Amino acid sequence: MEQSAAVKLIEDYKLEELLRCPYRFIKRQTANKRAGEVNGRQLMQFAVSHIVNDFYELPPHARTADVVKRLAERWWTPRVAKFENAEHYWDSKLQAVAHLTAFLLEEQEAAPIIQFEQHRTFVEPLDMELTQIFQIVAEDPYGTNTDYIVQKFVVDEDEDVIVTFQHMTAVFCNSAFGKLPSRIDVLSVMSGQRICYYPSEADIPQSLDYMRLVQTVLPEAERLRKSNNVAECRSCPLRSECFSKTAEATAEAVLQKSACLTM
Numbered sequence: 135m136e137q138s139a140a141v142k143l144i145e146d147y148k149l150e151e152l153l154r155c156p157y158r159f160i161k162r163q164t165a166n167k168r169a170g171e172v173n174g175r176q177l178m179q180f181a182v183s184h185i186v187n188d189f190y191e192l193p194p195h196a197r198t199a200d201v202v203k204r205l206a207e208r209w210w211t212p213r214v215a216k217f218e219n220a221e222h223y224w225d226s227k228l229q230a231v232a233h234l235t236a237f238l239l240e241e242q243e244a245a246p247i248i249q250f251e252q253h254r255t256f257v258e259p260l261d262m263e264l265t266q267i268f269q270i271v272a273e274d275p276y277g278t279n280t281d282y283i284v285q286k287f288v289v290d291e292d293e294d295v296i297v298t299f300q301h302m303t304a305v306f307c308n309s310a311f312g313k314l315p316s317r318i319d320v321l322s323v324m325s326g327q328r329i330c331y332y333p334s335e336a337d338i339p340q341s342l343d344y345m346r347l348v349q350t351v352l353p354e355a356e357r358l359r360k361s362n363n364v365a366e367c368r369s370c371p372l373r374s375e376c377f378s379k380t381a382e383a384t385a386e387a388v389l390q391k392s393a394c395l396t397m
């Protein structure tokens with residue numbers, strides 16, 4: 135993500151990492167070895183993305199629950215040590231595979247138009263470029279032949295990340311595809327929850343304002359530390375270092391910023 139006086143490029147995956155924890159994000163940028171280590175959530179996300187991608191590579195008749203199980207055996211990490219304990223590792227795998235199977239079988243017939251591709255667009259009202267990795271973009275089975283749905287499979291339900299994804303996707307699609315998706319789904323494989331957002335033209339000014347706010351907050355990110363996401367902290371490689379420092383002062387700043395971002 136380029137950061138100058140005014141941010142000119144926002145890349146979704148970097149923005150997500152920054153929202154999860156600005157402190158760790160900045161440490162990664164400065165090549166801090168520990169900060170660069172992958173955590174359990176990232177390993178799960180890696181597996182989930184591969185399972186979804188491989189599932190949709192198959193013809194609809196071959197997309198079965200057994201296939202999801204086989205793909206999970208192929209892609210799920212064997213690195214138990216990256217989880218809180220062995221029980222957490224096995225529970226996470228069990229839950230994720232069960233929910234993922236349910237989600238995928240509901241969409242068994244879907245024919246993705248876009249599948250795990252990165253796209254880029256220039257958004258004139260923001261004078262800024264956005265890049266976004268689209269996991270699944272599929273035809274809306276209940277709409278016209280130009281209606282489409284954007285779907286993102288996630289392993290956590292960080293509220294800031296989800297709200298940002300919804301606004302950014304609306305702005306991106308409006309600019310790049312000239313038409314809003316009829317629905318933006320966040321599919322949480324740990325809880326089994328499907329979070330649906332129906333963007334409308336009337337909401338675009340609000341989404342643009344949100345992205346403007348992100349644009350102004352980004353250069354200040356290094357002063358922030360997010361300490362209110364317990365699940366993220368539990369498997370963070372920086373945990374000991376981070377908690378040995380004064381978290382309280384910065385926590386307040388983060389809470390204020392978070393309040394702005396979730397407006």
Ligand code: SF4
Pocket residue numbers: 154155157158359360361366367368370371372373374376377
């Ligand atoms: S322990 Fe938590 S607050 Fe500290 S760097 Fe890791 S994710 Fe951020």
